[in-house]
Amino acid sequence: MEVSVVLRKMKKYNPEIIEKKWQKLWAEKKIYRSKVDQTKKKFYVLEMFPYPSGKIHMGHLRNYTIGDVTARFYKLNGFNVLHPMGWDSFGMPAENAAIENRVNPKDWTEQNIRSMKSQLMKIGLSIDWEREISTCDPDYYKHQQKIFIEFFKNGLVYKKDSFVNWDPIDKTVLANEQVIDGKGWRSGAIVEKKKLSQWFLNISRFSEELLNDLNQLNNWPEKVKLMQKNWIGLSEGAEIKFKSSESKLSIDVFTTRPETIFGASFIALSVEHPLSLKFSENENFVKFRNKCLKFQEAKDSGQEKIGFNTYLFVDHPFLKNKKLPVYFSNYVLINYGNGAIFGCPAHDERDYAFAKEYNIPIKCIIKGKEKELPYCETDEKDTLTNSEFLDQKNIKNAKETIIEKIEKNKIGQKSIKFKLKDWGVSRQRYWGCPIPIIYREDGKILTVEDDELPIKLPEDIELGSSGNPLENHPNWKITKCSKTGMGAIRETDTLDTFFDSSWYFLRFCSPKSAQKAFETNELSYWMPVDHYIGGIEHAILHLLYSRFFARALKVCGKKIPKEPFKKLITQGMVCHETFRTKDNKWIDPKNVCKENGTYWTKQGDKKIKVIRGRSEKMSKSKKNVVDPDSIVFTYGADTARLFMISDSPPERDLEWSIDGIKAMYKYLEKIYDLLSSKLNFILTLKNDIELSHEEKKAYEFTNKTISLFSEDVKKYRFNTAVAKLRELSNFLIRRKLEGDIFDYCWSIYLRLIYIITPHFSQELAYNAGSDQIIENVKWPEADLNISSNSEETIVIQINGKKKGTINVEENVTKDKLIETILGSQNHYSINLSKTKKIIFVPNKIINFVV
RNA sequence: GCGAGCGUGCUGAAAUUGGUAAACAGACAGGACUUAAAAUCCUGCGGGUGGUAACACCCUUGUGGGUUCAAGUCCCACCGCUCGCACCA
Secondary structure, three states: OOOOOOOOOOOOOOHHHHHHHHHHHHHHHOOOOOOOOOOOOEEEEEEOOOOOOOOOOHHHHHHHHHHHHHHHHHHHOOOEEEOOOEEOOOOHHHHHHHHHHOOOHHHHHHHHHHHHHHHHHHOOOOOOHHHOEEOOOHHHHHHHHHHHHHHHHOOOEEEEEEEEEEEOOOOEEEOHHHEEOOEEOOOOOEOEEEEEEEEEEOHHHHHHHHHHHHHHOOEOOHHHHHHHHHHHOEEEEEEEEEEOOOOOOEEEEEEOOHHHHHHOOEEEEOOOOHHHHHHOOOHHHHHHHHHHHHHHHOOOOOOOOOEEEEEEEEEOOOOOOOEEEEEEEOOOOOOOOOOEEEEOHHHOHHHHHHHHHOOOOOOOOEEOOOOOOOOOOOOOOOEEOOOHHHOOOEHHHHHHHHHHHHHHOOOEEEEEEEOOOOEEOEEOOOOOOEOOEEEEOOOOEEEOOHHHOOOOOOOOOOOOOOOOHHHHOOOOOEEEOOOOOOEEEEOOOEEOHHHHOOOHHHHOOOOOOOOOOOOHHHHHHHOOEEEEEEEHHHOOHHHHHHHHHHHHHHHOOOOOOOOOEEEEEEEOOEEEOOEEOOOOOEEOHHHEEEEOOEEEEEEOOEEEEEEEOOOEEOOHHHOOOOOHHHHHHHHOHHHHHHHHHHOOOOOOOEEOOHHHHHHHHHHHHHHHHHHOOOOOOOOOOOOOOOOOHHHHHHHHHHHHHHHHHHHHHHOOOHHHHHHHHHHHHHHHHHHOOOHHHHHHHHHHHHHHHOOOOHHHHHHHHHHOOOOOOHHHOOOOOOOOOOOOOOEEEEEEEEOOEEEEEEEEEOOOOHHHHHHHHHHOOOOOOOOHHHOOEEEEEOOOEEEEEO
16 A cells, blocks of 8 residues: 555545645655666656745746646656756845845845745645755855866866946946946946956857757757847858058958948947057047947947047058048947958948948949948849959859958958857855855966865855955955965855856756766766756846856766757746736736726725736736735645646746636536545456446547647647646536446546646545555556547538538548438538539548539 | 747637637626525627527638638738847948
8 A cells, every 4th residue: 555644535625634635745755756767768857946035936836837747747657757946046136135134145045945945845846855956055066166167177267357337336246137227226326337357158169069059959949049049149251351551550350241341431449449458548539438338338329329530541451542541439349250340331321320420431332222322231133333353243252252362362261250258257246156266476376176165155244335245254265375375365256146057957966966066877867858947038048058068068078968958848927917007006906996897996095096007927016926825825736736737838928817716726626526425546447347338438538538638748738738638527527427437537537637736636536545646656548449439520611611510430432421411401502513623531521612 | 120929709728731710718697596695507608690589691810912622820911019139240
């Protein structure tokens, strides 16, 4: 007997009691524990791990329900399933809370993890909690520091000066989202750009690979692949050197349109281009540069283009005696190409606007259909003009010719550039993983020795005063070089939290391993993640960084699949209706009532009219948040899970509806009432039993549902899967079956819905005399051989329009069918002599064309 | 501006490779039960025309065209919405 303790059976549906009861038993029996088993096929289901904010939200409930249904489905289908959970527990909210509430970030985080974990437990997820990890745990970040060191040793991480958002009042660095209208979110100070020396991961080294390998990801949404593709941003073109015959000046320019070189009339540089150093003493230039940087920061500065004339000139590489003026401009960006372009105003909108502004000549060199400049199309039929040896050539041809010429003249070469920039991982923050680097007094930058790891965060810190607590700590940063005894200071920056989440899925394979970040055996068994489920908001950064980590770790000699996630499911948001007052104050939908088509809320004694907005993603600011924990408390986890699954397909947004929840509860209650006293839980139907026609139909319907439901679950079409279950239950209720066939059909039903409503199914099975834990019962196999009727409904059409249907035996021939139709009472005014053509699709349709 | 996706009842949505549009739900309405309410059960629920009625016929998947025996599905144009990127040379 698997359920070895005797549990109280519930006659009435009481989710609160039964869910607690089974969760306790399942935990005691450790039924979700996963172990490597080479004799079984593995299946790794992972949902993106949560940030421990303290409370789960609807998005979590949806995400983890989708994952759980999947995990249980594959487990019951004989796979060895790994389904772990952990905490993405470093990050700014802990620091903010620490400042606001004077609590230690560690305590705050741990408290949040405890309360969120208990909320997750109540959802009844099939998670192997023995594998729980938390990124702020030194046992986790110790290995992360080792990874950083390995990256360092393999040249995958380096230090470089880079600009950050600096709050001069709080003396802190701000994330982009903490800068609101150019001001610090807390202090209100105008944010400055400050140059700091920071650590970078060399992700751009893999640009091409990360781009090309997207093609292998057949089970990723096209949308996500496209977003990554655009982010990596490949462009093909040429690099061209512009030199001056009068000075040493030489500027390397990148262009995707080298064939327009004869239309070049100026050079434009980013204000951060190396040449700008020559002007650093020039007051006007410094002013101009600051203005440009501000423009580029504030993305709403429009398309206004400003320039700074250097009065320097370079020679045109193909036109003798033609000199091109060199400008600095705000519209040239330092982090793309070389931060330098040649301007061809006739065929580039931006160059055109700039040239107009500064009276630079505009020379047309492409004969296109449209006469108006700028003409920026690249039509295959267009030909070049005013371009010497390129004249008459089409664009493609001209491009090839000019690149050849450039390479022959040794003034440049064909070139491929990527938008993807190296990943800056330094954060001037306390609550993150310390970077295991020391700066020795002799100027050397060294990684920390292995036996000194982990470099733990100090707990006696002062938060709330300005600056980085690690920087301000009296002695944490002061250390010694363990080899030489020389004085040294620690790196006080911590790692971007995306670093933490770029390898946690690897750690889940061997979360307890003390010596190594991951055990090769376990890793090679479990990886890659088979199904990875999470929000679309991580389409680029997290997923790209994780793909990069896999490659970078390979470079460090680790045996890891280079694509960590085989199939990706991006779930939509959970939305809810919104209400606003006339003066745009958001009102919680709970406080709104409807009368005669208008909406009201009460403020004090007054009734105030409110405007109904559209349904939007649940957010605190819009006051349309519903707390999943209270829903689980009131209606039970199974109701909540069923609702989360059945309304919309996973990738689409889900409309929250309390009526929907209530209806799910009623449905479960109805089935519970029906089955709790009547059912005997059985796994198979006795072979020797003689079934009536009706019973055969029920048997057939049930087995068909097994197959349809399983197919839908495999394809993540949970909403239609549930619809099929409801069709089955509607059918079974209506048929009023008795005895064995009743037991058989309903037992199958319970086994199918089990993956969605595990407590409900388990309780009913237990009530019905089963001592089995359904988690261990193999998924039912569909018997599709028995056919209770050999009839097919065939649609009769005239000119493609439905006129009626007729029931005939299966696989009827065309001639027989026509005969039957004409012989039937209602022959749908078909006149064969006027019929030109008869289209017949076996078992489906017959169409008379008249 | 560039790129992608989506437009189906009052609402969430279904509809294999083109083959019965609206499965399955929610809301609503009517009825049964009840002293009453709730719960539960039953019925109806895209629009129109004709008929006392059962019923019959016609229209209907954002708009307009096209391909096809047959279009929600394929093609073209337009309109609207959503998302991503955004001076990327």
